[in-house]
Amino acid sequence: MARLNPVARRALKRKAFRKPIADYLARVVEWDHSALKPVKDLVRIFLRLEQDEICPYCQRLIIPERRNMTEHIEHYLDKSHAEYRKFGFTATNLVLACIGCNMTKTTRDLVVDGKAKPIHLTIAEAPFRWPHPYFDDITESLHKAPGPVYSAIPGSLRQAETEQMITDLKLDTLENAxxxxxxxxxxxxxxxxxxxxxxxxxxxxxxxxxxxxxxxxxxxxxxxx
Missing domain, CATH: 1.20.5 (Single alpha-helices involved in coiled-coils or other helix-helix interfaces)
Known part of the structure; x- marks a missing residue:
């Protein structure tokens, strides 16, 4: 998957969604509140098309859960961290992820240890612990062979970050496959x-x-x- 375009902005900028998003950022409502469902549904539509139904981490086809038939909206910098809640509706922090990657990543902090927490989520804050779907072209650093078998491409710009992602997500394990x-x-x-x-x-x-x-x-x- 090539570097993603922040298409979710087209949903997030709609006038009808300003208040529910503002309420979330002000902690008036939480992520699962019904007022946020319309904006999340529209974000899913835009991301599904942009990602072509592929998980930006494992590069595999996303399989919706049977119980709700919707993909997980994954926050690259997890919204459960107080300092990242402000990125809860930032387009460059939102992707659709497969259930395996979403559940394995959980609330992992992807800011590099010892690095200051970002004030704004822009390419200037890179690199992170893993390649960033909007700031990095994952195809330039991740090789996915049949199996699938994952490996970082030697000498690539994000080789170290890709190796870390493969390890953290256990992509190279038989259990995952x-x-x-x-x-x-x-x-x-x-x-x-x-x-x-x-x-x-x-x-x-x-x-x-x-x-x-x-x-x-x-x-x-x-x-x-």
């Missing part, structure tokens, strides 16, 4: 169930629903192979 493979198979089975149900009644409406399902199945097949 098997967990992602299992989630892919589960989604594949669920999608085939939907396809089979729709094909029992070949109405124009059901035909229209089949196209995106088949496209997703093709992506999953490529990822599995």
């Amino acid at each position: 098997e967990s992602h493979h299992g989630r892919l198979l589960a989604e594949q089975n669920r999608l085939w169930e939907e396809v089979n149900a729709l094909m029992k009644q070949m109405t124009p409406e059901n035909m229209a629903k089949l196209e995106p399902l088949h496209a997703r199945l093709q992506r999953i097949s490529r990822e599995l192979n």
Whole structure:
């Protein structure tokens, strides 16, 4: 995945979202408050298109959780840290991450030890502990071979940061690979169930629903192979 564009700004700048975002920043409401759902839903749409449904960390297809069918909005600098709450709705701090990377990263502080906490989240604050999705081109420092097998590209600008990310996220472990493979198979089975149900009644409406399902199945097949 190449360096991301901060497309979430298109959602965050909307007049309708100014108050709920301001309330969050002022600690009037928390992240899971219903008032923030519309802005988060729109951010997801923009990020899904920008990322092409790929996790910016492991570079694998994002598999939505069955229980809510939405991707995790991941904060590069985690919002649970008091000094990073101000970046809760900063476009360059928001990505969609797969459940594996999101849960393994948890609240890890990605500012380099001993470095001052950033006042503004800009490229001037780089480097961080890991490559930054908006400030670094991960494809220039991360090699993902079939398996997948991960390695940092020797001599790349962010080689050390990429090695740290691979270690922190346990991307080079069999457990990680098997967990992602299992989630892919589960989604594949669920999608085939939907396809089979729709094909029992070949109405124009059901035909229209089949196209995106088949496209997703093709992506999953490529990822599995």
